[in-house]
Amino acid sequence: MLRYFLIRLGQSLALMFGVLLLVFMMLRVTGDPAALMLPREASAAEIEAFRERMGFNRPIIVQFVDFLSKAVVGDFGESLHFRTPAMTLVTQRLPATVELAATGLLFAVLIGVPIGMMGGLKPGSAADSLARLLALMGQSIPNFWLAMLMILFFGVQLRWFPTFGRGAWNSVVMPAFVLGLPVMGQIVRLTRSTVLEIRSEDFVRTAYSKGLEPPVIYLKHILRNASIPIISVIGVQFGYMLGGSIYIETIFAWPGMGQLLQLAIGWRDFPLVQAIAIFTSTVVIALNLLTDLVYAIIDPRIRYGF
Amino acid sequence: MASETSPRPADSLLDIQRTWWDRLAFIGRLLWRDKGGMLGLFLFLLVVFSAVFAPWIAPHDPLEQVMEDSKMPPAWSVGGSWEHPLGTDTLGRDIFSRIIYGSRVSLTVGFFGVLIAGTLGMIIGAIAGYLGGRVDSVITNTVNLVLSLPYLLFVVFIAAIFGRSLLNVILIFGITDAPIFARVTRGEVLKIRESGYVESARCAGASWARIVFDHIMPNLIGPLITLATFEMSAMIFYEAGLGFLGLSVPPSVPSWGNMLAAGRQYLTSYPWIATFPGVAIMITSLGMNLLGDWLRDVLDPRLRRARK
Amino acid sequence: MKAKLLGLLAVILAVSMIVVGCAPAPTPQVVEKVVKETVVVEKPVEKTVVVEKQVVVTPTPGKPQPKGTLRFALSGEPNSLYIPATADKNADIAASQLYDPLVFQDDDGTIVPALAESWEVSKDGTEYIFHLRKGVTFHNGEPFTADDVIATWKYGMGEGSSWPDRYSIAKSVEKIDDYTVRVTTDGPKPLLLVTMHDFWSIIPNEYMEKVGLDGFQQHPIGTGPFMFVEWVKGDHITYQANPNYWREGQPRVEKVIFRFITESSTRVAALTADEIDLTKRLTAEEANQLLSVPGVKVIQYPVARIFYIAFNNLTTGKGLPTEDAKVRQAMNYAVDVDAILKSLFGGAGKRAAGFVASSELGYGVVKPFPYDPEKAKQLLAEAGYPNGFKIDMACPTGAYSHFEEVCQAVAGYLEKVGIKVNLEFMESAHYWDLEAKKELPPLFGDSWADESGEAYNRLKGALGGWDAPYSSWSDPKIDELLDAISKEVDQAKRKALYEELQVYMQENPPFIYLYEPYTFEAMRDRVMDYYPRASEMCYLNKVWLATPE
Secondary structure (H helix, E strand, C coil), X not given: CHHHHHHHHHHHHHHHHHHHHHHHHHHHHCCCCHHHHCCCCCCHHHHHXXXXXXXXXXXXXXXXXXXHHHHHCCCCCECCCCXXXXXXXXXXXXXXXXXXXXXXXXXXXXXXXXXXXXXXXXCCCHHHHHHHHHHHHHHHCCHXXXXXXXXXXXXHHCCCCCCCCCCCHHHHHHHHHHHHHHXXXXXXXXXXXXXXXXXXXXXXXXXXXXXXXXXXXXXXXXXXXXXXXHHHHHHHHHHHHCCCCHHHHHHHCCXXXXXHHHHHHHCCCHHHHHHHHHHHHHHHHHHHHHHHHHHHHHCCXXXXXX | CCXXXXXXXXXXXXCCCCCHHHHHHHHHHHHHHCHHHHHHHHHHHHHHHHHHCHHHHCXXXXXXXXXXXXXXXXXXXXXXXXXXXXXXXXXXXXHHHHHHHHHHHHHHHHHHHHHHHHHHHHHHHHHHHHHCHHHHHHHHHHHHHHHHCCHHHHHHHHHHHHCCCHHHHHHHHHHXXXXXXXXXXXXXXXXXXXXXXXXXXXXXXXXXXXXXXXXXXXXXXXXXXXXXXXXXXXXHHHHHHHHHHCCXXXXXXXXXXXXXXXXXXXXXXXXXXXXXXXXXXXXXXXXHHXXXXXXXXXXXXXXXHXXX | CHHHHHHHHHHHHHHHHHHXXXXXXXXXXXXXXXXXXXXXXXXXXXXXXXXXXXXXXXXXXXXXXXXXXXXEEECXXXXXXXXXXXXXXXXHHHHHCCCCCCEEEXXXXXXXXXXXXXXXXXXXXXXXXXXXXXXXXXXXXXXXXXXXXXXXXXXXXCCCCCCHHHCCCCCEEEEXXXXXXXXXXXXXXXXXXXXXXXXXXXXXXXXXXXXXXXXXXXCCCCCCCEEEEEEECCCEEXXXXXXXXXXXXXXXXXXXXXXXXXXXHHHHHHHHCCCCCEEEEECHHHHHHHCCCCCEEEEEEECCEEEEEEECCCCCCCCCHHHCHHHHHHHHHHCCHHHHHHHHXXXXXXXXXXCCCCCXXXXXXXXXXXXXXXXXXXXXXXXXXXXXXXXXXXXEECCCCCHHHXXXXXXXXXXXXXXXXXXXXXXXXXXXHHHHCCCXXXXXXXXXXXXXXXXXXXXXXHHCHHHCCCCCCCCHHHHHHHHHHHHCCCHHHHHHHHHHHHXXXXXXXXXXXXXXXXXXXXXXXXXXXXCCCCCCCCCCCCCEECCCC
């Protein structure tokens, strides 16, 4: 067990190294921040001096090794734009990002699972049509468009929710809804098809013949068995949502990771982009590792060829 | 679960015994049974039709700017005219014509995006699933690497290298979407490998190529076609997101994403500029999702049985 | 399910059609009307005129006691509140409320005393003696003295400053006594006082030494009308009124909260829903649509910025038809800038007459090129291109309001006279990187602002040849005139030089001159005495709320 864990950990670290190298290279190909950080009237010599000072003139590999040797001891550099430690900026965005992601997923599950179950239990019924339509709508309305329509209607017209920002308890409602909608569509489909499958399995028929009340069967037998794939979808989605959503955060002025990333890339703030990349890839890799471990514990046969 | 499913779906389109005519009739029957699928197919064909025959359908050149006619409302509201059925945008271009031509961009992006993602993903996934072991582990990890990259950085990177072009949009989707195809392919190949009949074929002396093309491919096609439909719809949907970031095709090219993104500033004053491309994206995406749902049911006999 | 799905879809479609159909459909005529009613005063002096609606002004509160909270939506988060580190206008606006400079440029452009009560200039214009105001304290109680002026100057040139040349404009800053400072320059610097107003925001020497640059940026301190309270990253910045402010009766609001909203349509929504009091940088349509919102007033004013399509004779444009002045003139005649302004900006904007903005010294000697496609074709024929030619052009995306559409329109107009334009768009940061490396195509679009009241920096920056990163054009005659301007102290002679240059640049245009934009801002009716500058800067020390909550 421990051996397996260590091997996976080693792989993950190698993976992170790869992610960083890729991010590092890709960033530098798209131009350095000298042009953005200096006033427009700066002379060509001043720009050159700036590059020299920031070390952008060195060979890219030297820059990478320099960055890496500092990152290893927890120094991810200072944001060029904000002039504060880059990782601090990233962790400051964490509460808002988690709040949005968690609420969005909650929406998706609370609405998606019951609707999906309704559809799966009575395929072909009106409820099923509605379920399918909702799932489809969730996956076909461009989200920033929906976000703007919602702001105009629920924020400006009805004044039910704040139009922007993070503050009052209800400020998370609209962004979370828009963020959760496509996931809801996915969950509706998944629940529906899983329930469809389970419905005709033997243990469900047995439960019926034992004379159990339908609600009990739905909850105890069907939902419980359908929850496994749903939970795995939630896990995957949560990982990506922690990377933030650029569209939704921008439209709702939500102080999350997506806006920070957009800003960082827009300003070519190398240390900040790298810090975000380290953070998000760590989250994704950690979640992957966790899933693998859980599988390995559940099913001892899995050893992935080691 | 795997034991219940026969590896080769019987009673399906892919059944080798069927003639082409049989298959067509079979599809027709299935379609008739599922009106959602029919609607999906209809919407999809509508988009294909408008893409193919755009020059004959569109009343105007989608690039023609007539400043004097800018911001004309749709024909049925005050100030509109049937000259421009869905109105004009800020540069006086005909919105209806741009939407018709926009279907070309959407379909091109969707088709080639899926083609690249599918090909890449299938090859990677098949190798990983077929060879297993260390190779699988390396490939799976690399795929995870691509998935954990900040998407925006990747988009900006591709855009910086290729400029804002159709090629860059196709590449972005082709590469970022490949892991999904790889995952599905890998999963299916693993399932087939486990089922044991590949093993028996190998024992019977079948060549490597024969195993892949005769035994593995036919079983893969179903799930992959379904996935391709969904992903194509997703790409049409994501193109709007790229438009919002200002990184889709050049703004002059009529694309739904660009039109929607440019029109969002006028949402309250000239709502038609953003509404129609939004509706176009929705309808197309909806149609392809319905089609994908139906295909999945058709190509996966397990589900169809359950639905009866 | 069958038909139900279809039915539902039909309903959704129908609803969206109705939404579109029913929505108030402002025809172009309505837009025109608004434009006509918009009064815009030409000078940056008191250029702010409230459009259409005027609020009944309740008498100014007799005993000035700061009241109420001003909720100010910026279009992005400031990067720093330390003036030498500020990267953009948002940072500049937020930061400037915390500090005072030695001299202040008033709303009408004159330089008035601030932390310096008076000053003398030596005959040769290279030595300034400033007499400092006594009894002023920083927010932390530290008294303001000459040492703080020296510290400000030194830190401004040092590590962590993005604008060192704004401080090194002074050769030395010396303390004569606690309340007297001598500033010397290398030769006369006509722009010294304006630069001091813009950048020399005095910081407390002792505090800075104690907490260091990082500590200072965490909790900035100045002598200004507002005191720093907190900065919740990504969300808001809060200030409180400085009770000991040296200007009597100011500030007049008790609290200022800056919110950061990038998406302009969200700013409009937030203002409409009364969640913010004031916001900047709206589009013409957004301003137009806010005019009909009760409780909201809209202002517009010209910004000292010029948009242009640049030619290139240094790198990519070498050997192309655009090296011929007639071709460049033709391209200026070919573009109907007024039509572009009318369609994209509701007419709010001014066709640029050359590269000197209307608020700047020497403006008015040349007229903008009229729209004359026939003349353009004739000039092209004379230059030997009767059938036009092909050329590449690039523009940034997401950089300026409607600029993508402007570039498309320009390309469209050029095409009408036979010049086939291959227009390419690039993400803005990448674009500027290429621009600084002179690797953009032979035609490229951009804009240039200037806050100094003169066009010199803009001209030098965009036409300085190889010395200037953002220049792709070099012309010895222009170099010669610019050099003369940089050395001339006499205002009348400077004006004459600017005029000569403009005439030359009309015959030999290095750009397709586009427009000077207007900017739109909006606020709740309760916001009073808010006067933004042509540079989009604003000072909140006089602002008050008619009905503070």
